Amino acid sequence: MLPLKALLRLYRSHPWLLLMSLAGLVLGVSLVVAIELLNHSARTNFVAARSQLAGEANYRLAPAGGLDEQLYVQLVTSQPALDAMPQLHGWLKDEEGRSFQLLGMDLFNPGPLRQLFGAQPANEPAFSLNRADSIWLATPEADRLGWQAGQSRRFVLGGSDGASARPLTLTLAGTFEPGAVPMERLLITDIGLAQPLLGKAGRLDRIVFKLSEPEARTLQATLHTRYPNQPLWLEPISPALDASQLGDALALNLTALSLLAMAVGLFLVFNAQRFVQSVRRPQLAQLIILGMGPSRVLRWLILELLILATIGTLLGVLLGSLLALALMGQLTQALADLYGPNPIDLLRLSPVSLLKALLIGLFGTLAANLPGWWQLLRQSPLELRAGSSRPPAHRWRRRVLAIAILLLCALCLWLPQTGLTGALFIAGGWLLAMALWLPDALRGLLGWLRRRAGGPLTARLGVAETLYHLDRTAIAVMALQLAIAAAIGIGVMVSSFRSSVEIWLGQRLAADLYVTAPKGVAGNKGTLSDATLETLLVNPLVSAASRRSVHPARWRGQPIEWAQMDFIPQLKAAYPLLAGRWPTRPDEVLASEPLTVRLGVKVGQTLEVSGEQGPRQFTVTGVYQDYGSDKGQILHAFEAGAVQSLALFSNDPEQLADRLRERYGEQLNLLSAPAIHSAALKVFDQTFVVTELLKLLILGIAFVGIGSAFMVLGLARRGELQTLQSLGLSPRHCRQLLVWQGAGLGLLTALLALPVGYGLAWVLIEVVNTRAFGWRLAFEAAPLHAVTALLLAPVCGALASWYAARRVV
Secondary structure, three states: OHHHHHHHHHHHHOHHHHHHHHHHHHHHHHHHHHHHHHHHHHHHHHHHHHHHHHOOOOEEEOOOOOEEHHHHHHHHHHOOOOOEEEEEEEEEEEOOOOEEEEEEEOOOOOHHHHHHHOOOHHHOOOOOOOOOOEEEEEHHHHHHHOOOOOOEEEEEEOOOOOOOOEEEEEEEEEEEOOOOOOOOOEEEEEHHHHHHHHOOOOEEOEEEEOOOHHHHHHHHHHHHHHOOOOOOOOEEOOHHHHHHOOOHHHHHHHHHHHHHHHHHHHHHHHHHHHHHHHHHHHHHHHHHHOOOOHHHHHHHHHHHHHHHHHHHHHHHHHHHHHHHHHHHHHHHHHHHHHHOOOOOOOOOOOHHHHHHHHHHHHHHHHHHHHHHHHHHHOOOHHHHHHOOOOOOOOHHHHHHHHHHHHHHHHHHHHOHHHHHHHHHHHHHHHHHHHHHHHHHHHHHHHHHHHHOOOOOHHHHHHHHHHHHOHHHHHHHHHHHHHHHHHHHHHHHHHHHHHHHHHHHHHHHOOOOEEEEOOOOOOOOOOOEOHHHHHHHHOOOOEEEEEEEEEEEEEEOOEEEEEEEEOOOHHHHOOOOEEEEOOOOOOOEEEEEHHHHHHHOOOOOOEEEEEEOOOOEEEEEEEEEOOOOOOOOEEEEEOOOOOEOEEEEEEOOHHHHHHHHHHHHHHHOEEEEHHHHHHHHHHHHHHHOHHHHHHHHHHHHHHHHHHHHHHHHHHHHOHHHHHHHHHOOOOHHHHHHHHHHHHHHHHHHHHHHHHHHHHHHHHHHHHHHHHHHHOOOOOOOOOHHHHHHHHHHHHHHHHHHHHHHHHHHO
């Protein structure tokens, strides 16, 4: 262990080298861990909440508007072996604003939901229906909430998205030990009690079944035979597949940011180890002279790197877990705006995510530093002692590597079949190649400034010193350029996305007034009654109207949306076609752009789609632009069935809205186009709040790195600074020199990062978004991001170098 102690002694005399080595790794790993945990928690919570309602069931019967309870009675009496469960479901909020699910079910015959109460029948609790407001909770959840049996608590039923709010008082009748399914925020009651509580006497929201495929086909045939006038179709249940679509755009941005943060962190670790190599050359020569072979020295260096990487990674895991806990609320709110409320908002630690971060930290540190150490140890002891303390530049290697990366990026761009993986490689490769070329660009720019330099001595000396020490600061400024370019690129992409959505909303919201029914307490879309529809359509103030409904469907096993509306001339202008023509027959549909790009649907293709209305075959006649669904959507002429919304055209929309409010009150939601426009953009902005926060953290990592680099550089230049002071330069002028260097290097790096950032934005908009979601966005320069970088980079560079100057001068 003596060689290891000798190697580690360096960090006692140069603590800034240790801090710089750990800082980049800790911050990089922390963002990887935070984002991995956020993505994992969001998906796990989503699946857990859906699994609470489904249990072991794999099919459901859930038509819009619900079911008559007599249908369930007829099914189970005619088929006693049918494994089925009727359900009622409602969203509640307690006095602290927390969301809960209220599930009404047959407590005495749980059927497919028996695993809620454990695998063995003995685990099923004894329920007693003594009170009309009785509910039951899992024992761990009751303990966590501090809710004792016999206590009552107040809740609010509905109240979101236009649903009328109603107070509700529930009493905890008892608890039970949960089974395999998570039971967070789930209140259970008997379906007979749930019906009056939810205001659904004699009604069911759904029936869930546990069926084999032959049993499902038999039951579907029975439904068609017995109820020919009702559109009753069994839908497969797959919470995991639904979760795979959860916030894909947001998850992709977060994952890309985490990998970028890790890359910036490894750049900083590599930069710190380059300084360590420069300072340690005499020590390595002495160890080799004393008889320790280079391979043995390398093994001790590997052990040292593993110790540093382990400490940094573990600290990063801890910091990342705390960061994820702080951001979980923001992410939950963003996903709630997109997909509706989710009662489970817990941060879930994932062993796989933590192990992934640990491996990235350890192997990334070794891969970034071992080649440099091995190259150094290949020199003789005399070369090590006499060699320059300046780190090797390896300029041609950098150039060749950058060219190779760009050629691979061009190949991925030329071959669309490389898919999303190829698109992400193009984005990462572009950033890395430009970072590798940055030192050459800075060298040329500083050389030009040096030849034309004028002004005070401090400025001229600062340019010359920056150029001379560029090899020492190259890695730090490369990390800074990565962070600035990524911030600009992601910012421009989000701004372009927002601008495209805003233009699309301006086109799509062509009607004067939109009418919807309040959402059901189960969170499903409400429907307009036939009487309400007839009254609205014959209103003399209504000049034209279009009915609309959207239902989930599947094509080739992939979830899509099946939208129907009346193709009136006033609305056709709101759906500009990118290709093809409008449908003219009942078996023709339009396909949204994401459906054509992601799933390869083409004009003229025949699709076999299954949904609540049953399986249908359609021919695609045209393609329209759509940002409303990343799953993809088909648009079909309205035929029959429940109407979820109504688009009204009127010569006097304000008077029409006043009359409808006067007649219907809260029974209808009345929204003008500007109100929908504003609400949609609010949801968009909320979705990317987490992205903006993490982008700022990555910039913070880069500026910590540049500050640490200046600190270590200042320590290495103490002799030079003392020489300058002996020649008459005061300590104040020496500090000014370092500050000018930091500000100038930050400004030049930001200037060179601008084209890189806009190039990245082009890749994200034209390649990544198109291949991932099928969205084609209008490019918007968004100069605010560039101006912010140009202002922030020199200020932060100056502050970092000022702090370093105070420590070393």
